Amino acid sequence: MADRTTHPGPSVDARHLDALADDEVVRFTADLIRHDTTNRGGGDGVERPAAEYVAAALAEVGIEPVIVEKAPGRTNVVARVAGTDPGADALLVHGHLDVVPADATEWSVPPFAGEIVDDVVWGRGAVDMKGSDAMALTVVRAWARAGVRPRRDIVLAFTADEEDTGEFGAGHLVRNRPELFEGCTEAVGESGAYTFHAAGGRRFYPVAAAERGTSWLTLTARGRAGHGSKINHANAVTRLSAAVNRIGEHAWPVRLTATVRAALTELAAAHGLPLPDLDATDQVELARGVDALLDALGPAAGLVAGTVRDSANPTMLNAGYKVNVIPGSATAHVDGRVLPGGDRDFAATLDRLTGPDVDWEYLHHEIPLEAPLDAPTYAVLADALRHFDPDAHVVPYCMTGGTDAKQFSRLGLTAYGFMPLRLPEGFDYQAMFHGVDERVPVAALRFGIRVLDRALLAI
Template sequence: MPTADPADGVAQLCAALVRIDTTNTSSGDAQGEREAAELVASVLADEVGVEPLVLESAPRRANVVARVPGRDPALPALLVQAHLDVVPADAAAWTVPPFAGEIRDGCVWGRGSVDMKDMCATVLSALRSWRSRGVAPRRDLVLAFVADEETGGEYGAGWLVAEHPGLFAGCGAGIGEGGGYTLDVGGVRLYPIGTAERGTMHLRLTASGRAGHGSRPNPDNAVVALVAALARIAAHRWPVQLTPTVREYLVRTGEALGVPVDLGSDAAVDATVARLGRAGALAAAVVRPSTTPTVLSAGSAVNVIPSTAQALVDTRVLPGGTEEVLAVVDELLGPDVRREFVSRGEPVQAPFDSPWFTAMTEALRAEDPEAVVVPYCLGGGTDAKAFSALGIPCYGFGPLGLPADDGYDHRAMAHGVDERVPVAALEFGARVLDRFLREV
């Protein structure tokens, strides 16, 4: 039942979502997305009072889209997007069964409690309190609870953007996963908000050569050519590339922590990141591009030289640096190895000197007056990549009020064993989102 408190029942709602197994495998198989979408749709219809659309991109690959009318329909709408699928969990390794959705020791336990059924619950909890209070948002809200984020969004955000772009017309900005949570560093409470994401390029490398017997000399060995190219890629030290978001994160965080910040050289940047400690860990992966070999495939018998050898390389690029990285990769590969894209998601960048960012900052400080709000760049990727293709600047803002470091490592929870989120963190997030979504 709707209540006047935006935080009331948020933990129970998160637990209910966790109990629906929405595991999404790398092969593209998924389960439970339809049931999760139906739960979300029922909350929207029965408790929020809006009419949801449940759209299937394929049988049982369900997405929920709804529009909450604002007081001023002339204002650009705000997109609020979250995904319903989760990565697999090995139940044998968990203290609590991963889909039991238990609330114990002050936390909601289970796969997806951090990535990202927590934000699904905090958004819905805030919205369902509005009926009792007789309030409405300042602007229209476009809600998208989607499938398939964990394997690239082909059946979720990517499909919605390609097949139903009109649902998102008029959105001036969007929020989703990837920021707004507490990072306590020596008593200083940082709240990083995602204003950028590295781009994702998964590359398949193929070397071709002359097949033959393993006992005979063969200078045209595809395996040798591929391994040599991979060795060059692995040994390459990418130079520092400070984007506006990363530079601002380092400067603001250094000021807040009283840590000297020197960005004058690659070595100085690395030393600054190290001095920032836990806060520096958020920047360590995003001060430069990366190329990481992950999969090798060649041959079928020890005495046969194969005609081809292949590898996959996980390549991450920063806003503005895609073509430069590809040019260097091609140089490192040399003439004997060709590359192709397995998948490609462009970097994301949104302004941190915007009214949207200011409104997020104000909502956080209303709940935590000592909040130090900083922009930061995500090392991985989210569905923001799909929605940004529509020209919507996207922010990582799924607020949580997390405790100081007491053995709970929030960043290790996503995709980890014993994933869990504190109930108090969810309640904080629901209150922040209530304020932000009403007032922005």
Template sequence: MVEDEVVRLTSELIRIDSTNTGDLATTVGEREVAEYVAGELGEVGYECTLVESGAPGRLNVFARLAGSERERGALLVHGHLDVVPADPAEWSVHPLSGAVQDGYVWGRGAVDMKDMVAMTIAVARRFKREGVVPRRDLIFAFVADEEAGGTYGSQWLVENRADLFEGATEAIGEVGGFSASLGPDLRAYFIEIAEKGIAWMRLRVRGRAGHGSMLHEDNAVTKLAEAVGRLGRHQFPIVMTDSVRQFLDGVAELTGLTFDEDDLDGSVAKLGPLARVVGATLRDTANPTMLNAGYKANVIPSVAEATVDCRILPGRQEAFERELDEILGPDVEREWITHLPPVETTFDGELVDAMKAAITAEDPTARTLPYVLSGGTDAKAFHTLGIRCFGFSPLRLPSDLDFTALFHGVDERVPVDAIQFGVRVLDRFLRTC
């Protein structure tokens, strides 16, 4: 049964180490997990294309299933094969165990996003075994390097192998279609229609080198620390985008909650754990994540650097940069390491109708809402090909599970019944979309 197979696939995928550190020298690479995926698809008759994307071991897998109405345009179903690092000492189970216990599949990638990869493989295998012909062509893409911005994955593929996406007009990927409890007997499924831009930034401050024992008025480390502190404490202004307004209006209609624009932070806080995600879509953010300075305890270095993870709302780039200059001051140099634009579409059309229908067929009391993702996905690359992108990796989750905290978190895990629900929804959706 496909429900049993998706649990097996999720567990086995997690056991294959595909850790992406963001550094080619220390990144494991996706080759082993890509070959596993190709083997599972090839076993039932798919002809897979394996493509190395710009560096050794960065392997991607593509397979296509022909539909009955090919003039409608193909649907791209994409997932990434890499995961972020995990420290086993911090976990209750080993992050590469793929353990199935206590009603969950545990391990790094359980929600980000080897669960969706497993659901996709399970449905693809079923379609091939049973001779299912979907309405439109399905392009299954399992790609490398999403966790480091897709330089050796989706971005490279779009620039060098656009032929692999021929005919694709719409796409579904990660971080959407999951449920959240908005009240007693009120379960809503959030479908991603937009995501903020990603801009990783390096800050650099120069000063005068010197001996650590002496008075020193031009210390690069001190100046950088002060600038990073100002930036880390700064709160950017609230900007209500159309997509966020649509989400909040939908929540208000379902729950009766009001979102006072004079106190939007306080109003959003009523959403509980969801407030962490929704709040990040109300404004730009700039979170310092790395510091680098010095080489000896008694030497004051001439240069100090910091890395900042910036997430920018649609239409805010110029205003964001002006605000940065005011916060950081003239002594701080800045450069963009990675710069990927925001992505946004509308919550309408046949594809959206098919998502809603597939969810309510399995959960008749369900409601669906569009939402904005504060993070980023491979949609940032695929939308440059004119592909309309959505986040739709369906999961029915327990009301007490803080789902968003599991992404890149300790003890990442996914409920067994959530992925079994998800594979049924995905099966219905891909047959009819």
């Protein structure tokens, strides 16, 4: 293993992040938004226009891009910036180019116009995550112009299909082009290090060190088909509805991972609140203590409330074809999210909740992740934030959902979510994800390139 001590590097004054970089990060964000890379799932998406834009921007400053496609239009871009220490492990910086759909009739501005209004960039992908792609692109271009080199090789990956299964994106790269990530041991990607405003003027910056696993499920109920006017005790719709209701109403037990435990501890300390017994073996006592702390934390509870338990939310139903016909089968889909170490208990719970008349299977199953909080890399990321915001409270964070880090973990990489943004009070970052009127302040992007620059040069 290569030396992992912290090296401050040449980022102390960051003079290479000049007015041109400030302009580029805004322009790149807006331009990438203007490339409609909507991912509708099931293979329906085209990232190539944005990928070609990124590849051209890299090539312009002498960084050679590699274009990889599993299918026409589902385009990934990978590039490597050589470090000064050939014996050091490489670092992956990844971001996705696809976005979720946007209904233009619901938006205040056209979602793919990339408009800049009152120093705010509007459009689908501004936060998730073309603004972050633009930050990474801006930083490495500034390095190239100024002759700055990181200590470690930096591998850049701009991926397709993250908003679905990753089959055309990171999953394809990991399975078929692993040599592009040779030497990488750690990864930095979405979506942490944004400002979370809490009570008392506190500014928290959650750095993601864990992700819940993805367990998308298909439920199938079978019964006896028949006329809608007849009594039918083997009605597939009734059986499915009962199972879906049990799943939706289920109270999942509290289960604390190392990351969530650390987050609760630091949030309680920052608010001057007593810490409950997080080692309580009695589930009722543990749940009572954790829920009481979450209530006391006020807005800051939003950083952890979704990750103290597993979850399973019914999302889709499909049954029947005519109002007077009882169908022989009915299906539903459930979005399950599982904390590290909980797959077995989750499956056992689903067996019990679905019962004997409903079968279930994984539609898509991805592993949970957890990275060490005592690693030098986590310390560097936290220090970079505090350097540019001395009043920052940096806390570890477990994502409720998942990212491409799950795919890259199959190459043995340890992943952190770190795409820094300093956001004004009242700006709801989480609501921007997949939401209407997604947008990002220009000042947040310019703050982000400075923090990201310092961190990548110091890791």
